Structures are given as structure tokens and as C-alpha cells.
Amino acid sequence: MNEQHPSPPQLVSRRRFVQGTAMAGFAAFLAACTGTKSSASPSEAAAPSVSAPSAEASVAPSAAPTEKVVTGPLKFANWPAYIDQTTEAAADTGVLPAGSSKTLEDFKAQYKVEVDYEEKIGDNPAFFETIRPALAGGLPTGWDLVVLTDWMAAKIIAKSWAEQIDQENVPNCANNLRDALRGQTWDPNNDFHYPWQSGMTGIGYNAKTLADNKIAEPTRIADLWSIPADKLTFLTEARDTFGLGLLKLGIEPDPAKVTSDDLKKVADDMQPLVDKGLRFTGNEYLQDFGQKKVWAAFVWSGDLASSGGEDDKFAFPEEGTMIWTDNMLMPKGAVNKYTAELMMNYVYDPVVAAQIADYVYYVSPVKGADEHIKALDPGAETNPLLFPTADIVAKQRNFQFLSDELETSLNDLFATLSGL
Amino acid sequence: MTAQPMARPGPGLRGRLGRALPYLLLAPGLLWLAVFYVLPAIQMFTYSISTGSVENGYSITMSADAYSEALNRFGKQFLNSIMYGGVATILTLLIGFPVAYTIAFRGGRYKNLILFLVIAPFFTSFLIRTISWKILLGDEGPILAPLKHTFGLLPGTFSILGTPIAQAAGITYNFLPFMILPLYVALEKIDIRLIEAAEDLYANRGAAFRRVTLPLALPGVFAGSLLTFIPAMGDYINAELLGNPSTRMIGNVIQNRLLVQNDYPVGSALSFILMAGILVAVAVYARLLGTEQLTG
Numbered sequence: 001m002n003e004q005h006p007s008p009p010q011l012v013s014r015r016r017f018v019q020g021t022a023m024a025g026f027a028a029f030l031a032a033c034t035g036t037k038s039s040a041s042p043s044e045a046a047a048p049s050v051s052a053p054s055a056e057a058s059v060a061p062s063a064a065p066t067e068k069v070v071t072g073p074l075k076f077a078n079w080p081a082y083i084d085q086t087t088e089a090a091a092d093t094g095v096l097p098a099g100s101s102k103t104l105e106d107f108k109a110q111y112k113v114e115v116d117y118e119e120k121i122g123d124n125p126a127f128f129e130t131i132r133p134a135l136a137g138g139l140p141t142g143w144d145l146v147v148l149t150d151w152m153a154a155k156i157i158a159k160s161w162a163e164q165i166d167q168e169n170v171p172n173c174a175n176n177l178r179d180a181l182r183g184q185t186w187d188p189n190n191d192f193h194y195p196w197q198s199g200m201t202g203i204g205y206n207a208k209t210l211a212d213n214k215i216a217e218p219t220r221i222a223d224l225w226s227i228p229a230d231k232l233t234f235l236t237e238a239r240d241t242f243g244l245g246l247l248k249l250g251i252e253p254d255p256a257k258v259t260s261d262d263l264k265k266v267a268d269d270m271q272p273l274v275d276k277g278l279r280f281t282g283n284e285y286l287q288d289f290g291q292k293k294v295w296a297a298f299v300w301s302g303d304l305a306s307s308g309g310e311d312d313k314f315a316f317p318e319e320g321t322m323i324w325t326d327n328m329l330m331p332k333g334a335v336n337k338y339t340a341e342l343m344m345n346y347v348y349d350p351v352v353a354a355q356i357a358d359y360v361y362y363v364s365p366v367k368g369a370d371e372h373i374k375a376l377d378p379g380a381e382t383n384p385l386l387f388p389t390a391d392i393v394a395k396q397r398n399f400q401f402l403s404d405e406l407e408t409s410l411n412d413l414f415a416t417l418s419g420l
Numbered sequence: 421m422t423a424q425p426m427a428r429p430g431p432g433l434r435g436r437l438g439r440a441l442p443y444l445l446l447a448p449g450l451l452w453l454a455v456f457y458v459l460p461a462i463q464m465f466t467y468s469i470s471t472g473s474v475e476n477g478y479s480i481t482m483s484a485d486a487y488s489e490a491l492n493r494f495g496k497q498f499l500n501s502i503m504y505g506g507v508a509t510i511l512t513l514l515i516g517f518p519v520a521y522t523i524a525f526r527g528g529r530y531k532n533l534i535l536f537l538v539i540a541p542f543f544t545s546f547l548i549r550t551i552s553w554k555i556l557l558g559d560e561g562p563i564l565a566p567l568k569h570t571f572g573l574l575p576g577t578f579s580i581l582g583t584p585i586a587q588a589a590g591i592t593y594n595f596l597p598f599m600i601l602p603l604y605v606a607l608e609k610i611d612i613r614l615i616e617a618a619e620d621l622y623a624n625r626g627a628a629f630r631r632v633t634l635p636l637a638l639p640g641v642f643a644g645s646l647l648t649f650i651p652a653m654g655d656y657i658n659a660e661l662l663g664n665p666s667t668r669m670i671g672n673v674i675q676n677r678l679l680v681q682n683d684y685p686v687g688s689a690l691s692f693i694l695m696a697g698i699l700v701a702v703a704v705y706a707r708l709l710g711t712e713q714l715t716g
Contacts, residue, residue, distance in 0.1 A: 129679050213577065230582060230664070274665045279582055291558040293581065411681060419497070419668030420676040 067338065068169075073114035074339045077127070077146045079326070080119040080283045081307035082197070084359035103356055107346050113339055122282030123236045124152040131331060135161040140333035144340040147196045151239065151400040153327040154186035162192040163330040169341040170194070172348035176367045181325060186401075193327040194344050197302075197362035200321035200388070200396060201240040204285070204299030208311040209292060221248040221317045224296055230277030231295040233285050234270070238414040240322050241280070242266050243399035244298055247319040253399040260409040267413040280418050301385050302361030316384065320395035325365065361385040461695075468688035478684065486685035490693055494673050501669040501694070504584075505653035508591040509645050512599035515592070516644065517637075520603035525612070538600050546594060550661050553590050557581045557662070587663035591652050598651075599644040606640025607633070642709055650698055670694055 084103050086096040096105055104115050121127040127148070131141040135156075148156065156162050167174055173194045181195050203218050210217055210227075218224055221244050224232055234241045245266035246253040270278070281288065286303055288294040289312050301321075304312040328347075330340045346352060347366075354372030357364035358380060364373070370387070373380050380386055388396070402410060468486050472478035523534050541549060555561055559579045567574045580586045610633060618628040656671030670690060677687030 125680060228577065230579065231577070277582060277664050277666070279664050291555075292560045293558060293579070415676060415681065416493075417665065419665035420673050420680075 070111050070113050070339050070342065071336045072339055073116040074336050074343060075142060075144045076115055076117045076340075076343065077120040077143045078117065078196075079121045079147060080286055081303050082119070082147070082326075082360055082362075083117070084356050103347065103352055106352075107343060110346075111339070111342055115343070121147065122284055124149050126236070126282060128152055128156075135159070135332055138333070140335055141331040143331055144334040144336040145328055145330055145343055147326045147328055149237075149324050149326050149400070150184070150186075151402070153193050153329055154184075154401065156329065156331070157187050157192045161332045163332055163334050163337055164191050165194070165330070165344070166338075166341060169338065170345040170348070172345045176348045176350060176353075178365050178367050181365050193329045194348065195365035196326045196328050196347075197357065197360060198323065198325040198365060199362040200301040200316070200323050200392075201235070201237075201244060201298060202301060202321045203296060203315045203317050204289065204304045204308070205296035205313055205315065206289065206292065206294070206309070206311050207313050209295045213295070215295070217313070217315070218296055219315060219318055221245075221319050225273065227296050228276075229273040230279075231293075232273065233279050233281045233288060233294050233297040235285075235298045236280045236282045236418070238410050239399050239402075240300075240324075241270075241298060242410060242414070243322040243397060244317070244319075245270060246399070247317070247397065250319075253322070253397045255399060255402050255406065258399075258406065260406065263406070263409055263413050267417050270417060274417055274419070305361040305385055306359055314385065316392050316395070320397050321392070323396040323398050324400060357386060363388065464688040464691055467684045468692055470685055474682040474684070483685075486689035487693070489686050490689040494670065494690065497668050497670045497673050498693075498697075500659075500667060501653045501671070504588055504591055504659070504667075504669060505649050505655075507588050508595055508652045509599075509649045511588070511592040512596050512648050513641065513645060516596060516599035516603055517641075520600050520607055520640070521633075523600075523604055524607035524610075535601075535604065538597050542597055547657060549594065550590055550657050553586070553593070554581060554661055557586050557589075581662065582664045584663070584667050587658055587667050590658040590662040591655060594655075594658065595648040595652050598647040602643035602647060603637065603640040606637045606643075610636045638709060642706070645705070646702060650702075653698065654694060 083101050086098050086100050086102065088098045090096070090098075096102060101117070104117055107113075108115055120130075127146075131143065131146075134141045153162075165173075167190075173190070177190065177194060181198070182190070187193050203221065203224065205218055207217060215227060216223070218227070225248075234244075242263055243253045246258065246262060249262075249265055249269060251258065251262050251265070281297075283300075283303070285294065285297050285299055286307055288297070289304065289308050299314065301314055304314050328344050330337055334340055347356060350366055350368035350372050353364045353366035353369035354376055357366075357369060358373050358377050361383070363386065364370075373386060384392055466480060467478060469480060469482050469484070470478040471481045471483050471485070519538070523531055523538075527534055556563055557580045558564070559581065564574065564578065564580065568576055568578065580589075614632055614636070615628050618632045619625070623631065653669070654671045654674075656669060656675050659667055659669045659672050674687050674690050674694070677683045677690065
């Protein structure tokens with residue numbers, strides 16, 4: 001578990017975070033005012049070598065003048081705690097301010113382009129609703145690169161709402177994507193997506209609060225039912241919440257076998273908790289843990305390790321975990337498409353991928369990142385968040401792709417459960 | 421001779437202009453209402469009697485299914501809206517009346533300053549104010565932490581956030597100025613000599629307040645409670661941020677139906693029922709208070 005990790009990264013304090021985001025916002029504003037349109041040149045800085053299309057194409061005056069020009073700022077929407085961030089301790093060495101990301105800073109320096117990276121995605125449907133009207137109307141969404149979970153990515157691709165990736169610009173992705181993640185039925189040739197990270201959904205809890213209240217640390221999903229319901233949160237990501245709910249009831253969460261009745265059983269099982277104050281949240285559970293508002297919750301595997309407090313732990317429930325992959329894709333109408341492709345390519349450099357994974361504690365989709373993670377962080381190979389053991393892998397369940405009928409009934413039951 | 425025919429069109433034009441003037445002055449407002457209220461209301465009603473989906477389009481089928489689903493399934497959220505809207509209106513009245521009274525009669529030269537202080541928090545956005553309540557009411561926030569740990573008055577497990585209390589308090593806070601300002605305007609207009617006269621006629625202070633001040637302040641109470649109750653009933657931010665799934669209001673359901681589930685017919689039916697309900701409630705309220713008193 002995460003506590004085995006020798007030095008958990010420190011939590012970025014709220015003030016530093018606000019300062020950081022304010023600065024980023026201000027920088028983006030300035031960039032917008034001055035119309036930053038940097039044409040890239042290969043960086044002399046010792047940034048990680050990226051066997052990239054690099055930016056030479058844009059420097060060459062003749063070839064394809066508009067296509068391969070680095071434009072910015074790159075608008076990149078991602079989930080909270082999902083990229084390496086400089087901790088306060090590291091910031092004291094004076095290299096980067098706390099809250100900034102080495103990956104992003106190096107990318108900016110290498111390609112001389114601004115990146116407007118925002119932690120805008122707290123759950124898939126809520127974020128999708130912010131871009132759906134623009135996509136449906138054939139307008140740009142304002143984002144160049146977004147990170148969405150398999151089922152949502154598949155939906156967007158099926159509606160032709162994603163820009164096609166020019167594989168020439170992403171040689172790292174094409175070469176380094178793990179074989180297990182290739183050939184997805186919804187985008188078999190990775191024409192539209194490349195995975196960002198994979199992870200699991202399990203139980204998070206604050207060990208100290210539970211101990212103070214004489215409650216044993218949960219090892220099973222069912223254990224959460226004996227914690228005061230108003231101190232619990234489950235996820236607004238209905239697939240995760242109902243997937244774990246099915247596991248708790250001993251029903252195999254196999255989309256091919258689960259019926260609407262099974263889902264109804266889960267809803268009935270959770271309703272008493274709702275009546276006693278259970279809440280559903282997106283990624284905001286990190287703030288709830290920060291404020292000690294929740295004692296235990298359904299959470300995503302790496303978050304508490306990277307951004308939780310000392311006593312916040314992740315447990316792989318005995319019944320099993322839900323597994324998923326979040327994917328980078330460019331929404332239709334992305335303005336800085338080439339820059340977005342450069343970013344995808346950049347994070348598929350095994351060195352960069354290791355740097356991200358070792359901070360976020362999720363499973364990197366990049367072949368060859370493992371060695372670099374172990375080099376960066378000598379205890380990492382025993383961390384099941386980064387390298388799930390065979391036992392954990394055997395209990396991983398995928399409840400992502402549902403039939404229309406099942407999805408309708410899931411949405412309906414979940415709406416009722418959450419009082420809507 | 422030549423002056424006469426020149427003079428004749430003058431008064432005629434002026435007369436016609438004079439007759440048309442009220443309509444011309446009303447035109448911008450009427451146009452605004454037509455474009456931003458009447459048209460959307462018609463469109464919403466059309467959706468509410470249609471069937472179909474966002475993907476395949478809607479067709480008007482005169483079906484009442486949306487209305488029956490709206491009423492059967494979301495009765496609890498309608499009740500929550502009435503309850504939280506009502507509680508907030510009563511609380512704002514109880515809190516706002518003494519404040520408005522003090523400003524109007526005891527404010528003196530600080531009147532404007534105090535009025536400014538009432539409005540000052542509202543220079544921040546509604547959302548930010550509500551989110552800051554999340555921090556204030558947090559389990560380990562600046563209010564509960566000292567009560568729990570320093571004074572030991574509350575058990576460690578006590579929390580307000582995510583309870584009906586937090587939600588009612590948030591709505592009350594967010595709509596308080598909408599009560600204070602109309603009350604202040606009504607109270608400020610009261611001629612202080614009327615109260616003195618009542619006291620000269622042997623009314624004690626309580627009776628003078630009950631028989632003179634309060635009736636004269638009724639238009640303010642009426643306006644203030646409408647300005648509070650109507651938006652408070654439709655509010656969904658407070659329920660979303662401060663409440664829990666059991667305290668959801670009809671605004672949350674409408675938001676969810678229209679923006680998340682893309683269920684336009686039910687969302688529209690809910691909005692229509694809410695609008696009709698509010699109209700009826702306001703009519704009853706006006707009748708109870710007596711409208712002549714309010715306009716006079």
C-alpha cells in the first residue's frame with residue numbers, strides 16, 4: 001500500500017496552489033494579450049531528449065508552413081492531482097515554484113510555447129456537459145487536449161467529435177504504448193486517442209480519524225457500510241460506484257451479464273446510506289479528505305498517495321477493484337492541434353512518463369517507463385499502485401462499456417440515488 | 421395667414437406623440453419580456469408536451485407523460501423547495517427586520533455606510549460566497565474546530581456541512597439583502613410623527629409598533645418575501661454545495677434533467693410546474709395580505 005512508500009510527496013498547501021493557479025492564469029492572460037504564437041526551435045536546454053518530430057519542421061521555412069507550426073497557448077484539461085507537481089520541499093531548492101510541473105515547464109522551454117494546464121475534470125459526465133454544446137454545434141470547445149475515461153472517450157470518438165491524430169507527429173506514442181492497451185475495439189489503431197494513465201477504484205480512508213473513533217480500517221467494500229454514512233462519499237462516476245456496489249453484493253460486474261435488476265439491488269443497498277447522509281462527489285473528495293470531512297470513500301488509486309495527507313490511505317478491497325484507463329484526445333475544432341500532438345508525444349518519452357507516474361502513483365501506459373521509475377525512486381517496484389501485484393490484477397474488473405439499455409438504467413438509478 | 425397652416429400639424433404631431441409616448445417608453449421593456457420571457461416560456465411548454473431525444477429531435481405529441489413523471493417522481497424535491505424556500509424567507513424576515521428597522525430609525529449619519537455594508541459581500545459572486553461557506557462550516561473549519569477541540573462543546577464527529585441546517589443557513593444568507601433592502605425602503609418612508617402621535621394617544625411602544633409601524637412596513641414585507649421566496653425556491657447551488665442527496669431541491673432536478681440527462685420534456689415540465697406553483701402561491705399571499713394595502 002502507499003504507506004510503504006518511503007517519502008510520500010508533500011501536499012501543496014492551498015495558498016501555494018491558489019498562488020500558482022493565479023500566476024498561471026495571469027500568464028495565460030498575458031500570453032493571450034500578446035498573442036503568443038511562438039514558432040518553436042529545438043531547445044538547447046537539457047530537456048529530456050524526445051525523439052520527436054521535434055520542431056525542426058516549423059523552423060524550416062518552406063515545408064508545410066501552417067501544419068507544423070507550434071501555436072499556443074496549449075489548452076490542456078486534466079483531472080486534479082494527475083501530473084507531477086513540484087512539492088514545497090522541492091520548491092525550496094529554488095528550481096521551480098511549488099505547484100508547477102517539471103513536465104510542463106520542460107515542454108514549454110523545449111517548444112517555446114505556453115501551456116494552459118487546468119485541473120478542470122472532476123468526473124466524466126460533468127466535464128462532457130461543458131463541451132457537448134460546442135461539439136454538437138460544430139464549434140471549438142476551447143480545449144486542445146482533454147483526458148477522459150475509456151467509455152467517455154469511446155463515446156466522443158463514435159460521434160466523430162475527436163480530431164484525428166497525425167501519427168507522424170507522435171512517434172513516441174506509436175512505439176511506446178504498452179501492448180495490452182493497443183487494439184481497443186472503439187479505436188483499434190489509436191487514430192484518436194492515446195492513454196494518459198491507468199488506475200483502479202477502491203477504498204480510501206483516513207487511518208487516524210478511524211482509529212480515533214475506534215473503527216477498524218476497511219479491507220472490504222462491505223466494511224464501509226459500518227462507518228457513519230455522513231462521513232462517507234462515493235463517486236459521481238456511476239460506473240465506479242455501481243461496479244464496487246456489485247462486487248460488494250457478490251455479483252460479477254461483467255457488462256455482458258449484469259442486468260438492470262442487479263443494478264437495482266445495488267441502488268437498494270445504498271439507499272439507506274443516502275438517507276443517513278452519504279454524498280456523491282467527483283475528484284473533489286481530495287478536498288474533503290484535506291478538510292477531514294470524510295473518514296472513508298470510494299477513491300481512485302493514486303490520488304491519496306500523491307495529494308492526500310499523511311494518514312490518508314488507499315486500500316485494494318478484498319472483493320476487487322474497478323479498472324479503467326484515462327485517455328488523451330483532441331476535441332474536434334482544437335485550435336492548437338499540432339502542439340497537442342507534440343504534448344502527447346512528449347509524455348510518451350519513457351523518462352517523462354516515469355516522472356509523471358512516480359508523482360501521480362498511477363500505472364503508466366508507456367513501455368520502458370518502469371526502469372526509469374525504479375531509477376527515480378528505488379522503493380517503487382514494491383508499490384502496488386504503480387506495479388499492481390498478480391493478486392490485485394486478478395481481482396481487477398472492467399465495468400466501462402455498457403449496453404444502451406444498461407446505461408439508461410444505470411443513469412436513472414444513479415440520478416434517483418443522488419436525489420435527482 | 422401663413423402661420424396657421426404651419427401651426428396646425430404641430431399640435432397634431434405632438435398629440436399623437438403624446439398618446440404614443442407611454443407605449444414607446446414601454447417598448448424596450450416589452451420587447452425584452454417578449455424575447456427573453458415569453459418566447460422561452462412558449463418553447464419550454466412546447467418541449468414539455470413533446471417526445472423524442474436530443475439526438476433525434478423532438479416532435480410535439482401533446483403527451484402529458486412528462487408532467488405525470490415530474491409530479492410522481494419528484495414530489496419530494498418540490499416539497500424540499502417549498503420547505504427550504506419558506507424557512508429561508510421566514511429567517512430572512514426575522515433577521516432582516518431588526519436590521520432594516522435599525523438602519524431606518526437609528527442609522528443617523530451612518531445610514532449609507534450600514535446599507536453599503538449590507539450589500540458589500542454581494543460584490544463577490546454567488547458561487548464564491550457559497551463555496552466559502554463550505555470552508556467556514558467545514559468539520560475542521562474556523563467555526564467547528566474551536567468548538568470541538570478548544571472548548572469541547574461538541575463531539576468530534578459533529579458536522580454541519582451536508583445537512584439541512586447548512587443548506588437552510590446558506591440560502592438564508594444568500595438572500596438576506598433581498599429582504600433587508602425593500603424593508604428598509606418601506607420603513608424609511610414612515611413618518612416618525614405617526615409613531616409619536618400613537619404614543620401621545622396612550623399606545624405603549626409595543627402597540628405603536630404593532631398598529632402603526634408594522635402595517636406601514638407591510639409593502640416592504642411583501643416585496644421582500646417575494647424577492648426571497650421565488651429565487652430561493654428555484655435555487656440549486658446551495659443544495660448542491662451545502663446539502664446532501666436527501667435535501668435536493670427542484671432546481672437540482674431541473675438542472676440535472678436539462679443539462680445532464682438531456683431529458684428536455686421532463687425538465688421543461690418541472691420548470692412549468694414550478695412557475696405555476698409560484699404564481700399560485702404569490703396570488704394567495706397577495707390576497708391574504710390584501711393588495712390594496714400594498715399598493716396604497
